[in-house]
Amino acid sequence: MKALLPGSPDDADQPVLLGEAPEPAPKDDELVVSVEAYSVNRGETFQLDGGLDRRWPGWRPGKDVAGTVVCAAADGSGPAVGTRVVAHPPAFGWAERVAVASTGVAELPDSIDAVTAAALPLAGITALRLLRAAGPVAGRRVLITGASGGVGHYVTELAASSGAAVTAVVATPERGARLAELGAAEVVTSVAEATGPYDIVLEPVGGDSLPAALARLRPAGLLVWFGQASRTPVTLDFFDFFKGPGRARIAHFDYTVSDTTYGGDLAALVRLVETGRLHPEIGSVRDWSRTAEVIADLRARRVRGNAVLTLR
Known part of the structure; x- marks a missing residue:
């Protein structure tokens, strides 16, 4: 499948490169999402330039995704195939498909599009x-x-x-x-x-x-x-x-330490957006082929709110 791979930390013009990556190999409690949109966070730009640790072998960026479930979790947890979801994987989300723990996803109503949903995970969970x-x-x-x-x-x-x-x-x-x-x-x-x-x-x-x-x-x-x-x-x-x-x-404060799951908090954020009580601020929406441009804009603080990339 196609995915964005880390470039050289020394090459500011090519922080990521479009290439080939293995298909996700989900664990029993993980489902696979066909990604429609993802957002870029400043923390990921720090990881790409070597400023933060990359904690997984073969690390690729990507924590905030929205799309459709194409493979349900083998243990029966989480949404079924065909369900639209917003998800917060630990990494690997800037790709055509990504595996995510069933506890890290929330279902999306028809009223919330993938671009809006993709702006929710890291920033929204952190805020909550x-x-x-x-x-x-x-x-x-x-x-x-x-x-x-x-x-x-x-x-x-x-x-x-x-x-x-x-x-x-x-x-x-x-x-x-x-x-x-x-x-x-x-x-x-x-x-x-x-x-x-x-x-x-x-x-x-x-x-x-x-x-x-x-x-x-x-x-x-x-x-x-x-x-x-x-x-x-x-x-x-x-x-x-x-x-x-x-x-x-x-x-x-460390947003990863909580007595609630990512999926539970994402569901709360989805409800707030659906009822008009939360309005994601999306400062940039571009095709994922332009991710390197977005990273440059984030580093230069030219994006207000969230930056979202679309695959389709």
Whole structure:
């Protein structure tokens, strides 16, 4: 089958190459999806340039896919052949077909197309689990940095609809326009413009952004650190954790650690989209032959929200 294979980490112009890959060999609890669309995440671009580990032999990128089941799981779990699904495999999804655990898929209603569905998995699951980690947000002031990506759009809409007053930090006003429409109470172009104090800070940028955001946390507030998109290590004064008589809290977040399955969270996201309570922000839709262009645009921060590629 055709698939996108990793290029050389030293060749920025060809991060992936279209080639041939073996057909999926599903385990008993896995089904095979014929892929119609997939989305590209910044974490995958880091893997392609060697910045993150590739944990599987013969690794190929691809975590967010939508398509149709063409081979049901041998153990009888999961949807039947012919069912339209959205899925979150651990890798290998930028291909004509991919094997996915039955616990990592959710059925799609006719009202949600493959392009919309493909934007849901990594960013949507991360947003859901991030807000669970943050705790109740109704009536709370929430600051999210690096908010113009897929996760930021989902978090902003979900938190605002739950009663939070969200301040979104973005690089430019243009990149933040949609966040205001999704319910952000304030959109700023730097952490320095965010007045605070905030009850909750959600921080995926790292570098100088994290200590600046931490300084805007109220006493006994919570900062959830869930990434380092700047690729710059954080330097932090330990005593910045302390705010007056209370103690600031900082928590590291890993979206893969949860008491819910990917499929369960995908089903929740599908319901939210179907009922008009969640609106995926898709900044680019192109044929999968143009994946290298999309990766370049993501690296240069030219895509707002999610970037989706289509196979048909």
